[in-house]
Amino acid sequence: SPEATLQLSMVSLIRNTKILAYYLIHDCLDHEGYRFSFQSAIDADGHVTPRYDVLKKVGTFVNEHSNLLCESEEVYSEIGMGVYIPHVRDIIRPNINYWAFVEEMNKALLHFNGLSSIMGALTECGYNPVINDLELMTYEDLKKLKVLFVFSTGHLDKSSYEKILKYVYEGGVLITIGYPVTEYESGEKLTKNVLFPAEPYAASNITNFGTINLASQASYDVISHQITKRQIKHKQSLHTIDMMQPMAEIIKYIGEMGTWIDNERGGKLWASRYVSTWKAGNGITPLLRYSGATVSYSVRHGFGKSIFIGTLLGIFYDSSAYYKKDPTKKESIVNFLSLIFREAGLKPLHTPIPNVEVIIRKAKDSMCIFLVNRGSARDIKLETDFEFYENLEIVFIGKQSIIDKDYFHEHRVLKAHLDTDDVVGINFY
Structure with a gap:
């Protein structure tokens, strides 16, 4: 569009x-x-x-x-996302049977969609994370972050694992989503797993939701796609569509599949696609539970903390049906993450605005704010460090949004009416 x-x-x-x-x-x-x-x-x-x-x-x-x-320069929070490229080997290995495929689908979602999903959640919390390749990040890069997200399929190279081990020991907060790291890339098992000490709750500790429905719906879409593609004669067009179609079709339904799990701090949290359960022993603090069993937990290591989350968190942020999702699901994830960030001493860059992506860039004597409205028209108020700027200039409006300049001059708060799916840019100086 x-x-x-x-x-x-x-x-x-x-x-x-x-x-x-x-x-x-x-x-x-x-x-x-x-x-x-x-x-x-x-x-x-x-x-x-x-x-x-x-x-x-x-x-x-x-x-x-x-x-x-x-x-x-773009303004970032002290939050990092570590992308780990070798995780793709779990998804492309040959001879995958049906039950292995179910697990590999979860790992594929973690690897390909996990980062962008959490990016959406953090944006709605008022944070802007730094995204980096975990293998290429130096320890100096890690030291600048108070919180680091890692999307894990269960293995890391030894150098990367030792980096995050040191990062946590010296005061960092590691949040691992997916599968606990249990082995190095070489296949060598971790002998003393201080970051992920919990044992599986049972021999089969993963509960998947919607597998049959997902498989049948995805199969229907694939068949429909095969029929429709006969009308497309251009080979390059066909190749592009074939490459995009499988994951694009599956992700449409994933956000609808899941369950509500218990938050130890009170309330519920929406877990997408699957949950894994773990035994809580000495030094392990449960954070989320499913039917009484631990899904997420935290452990201390040195001066820092390792938090493990055994589910797909907020995958619907990466879904084409994002706008149709129950807002209470999004709120449950935003509230869960916001509390972790507050405990880590992090403050949002601006007031959180649901469904609006806020991007801040700063120069020596000015600041640019861009508002990307992901949905229907809305009235918004945005607070950030405006005290150093007296004037504003509208540099971009894609559609029919309205900026209240007088309100800014009087209150040092940005007030605007954002048109549907509009993008707005304002320079403050």
Whole structure:
């Protein structure tokens, strides 16, 4: 949609991410005469489409205000996300039977969707994490973080494990989502697992939710896809769709499957797709429970803390049906994470606003704030460190949002009406 192009284009620019924001600018005919159509800005007949106006607005912003991006740096929280590329070996290994496939699907979701899911949750909490390759991160990089997220399928290389072990010992908070690390990349088992000491609750300690429904629905989608693709003659188009289709179809349903589990601090938390249960022994503090058994726990190590979460947390943030999700599910995860961050001494960069991504960039004498409205129109108020800035300039509005300048001058609070799926940029100086 034009709105998706607007948001993807602007977020790519603002965050300086290397991403293919426009698959093609111009639809065309290939040498065999088949149409190569991806709803581009210009169709195969040379006519402009609704996306064209979006590209013009983005281009105008680049021409007039690119200096604001060049002269500023994105503001991050003291929270890190460690991406571990070798985890992909769990998903692509050969000779996977049905029951192994069920587990590998969970690991695939952790590896491919876990990071972006938690990114959505942190954004709604008012935080902006640093994303880095766990293997390439130095210990100096780790020391800058109060909290580190790792999405684990059960193994790490020895160097990475020793880095996070030292990080926790010297005061860091490690949050591991998925499977506890039990072996090195070489296959060598950990002899003394101080970060993940809990033993499985039973020989089979994983409960999956919605496997049959998921398999039947995904199978139906695959068959439907195979029938529909017969109408597509362009080979490159077919290849692209075939590569994207399997995970794109599955992720639509994952967020709906799960269960409510008990939060030891009170209330419930939504666990997506599966839960694993563990024995709570000496030094292990349960945080989340399913039918009385521990799903998440924390342990002290040196001056820091290791928190293990044996479920997919917030996977629906990465789902195409995100807007339809029960808001109480999102709130349960936001509340759970917010409490952990407060205990770690972290403060949000700004007031949290549900369904709105806030990106802050700072220069020597100015600050840019970009608001990405992920949904229907809404009125918002945003508080952050505005005390150093007296004036504001609107540098980008994609649709029909309204900024209340007078309210800012009087209260030093940003008040705005955000149009549906709009992107807004404001420079404060």
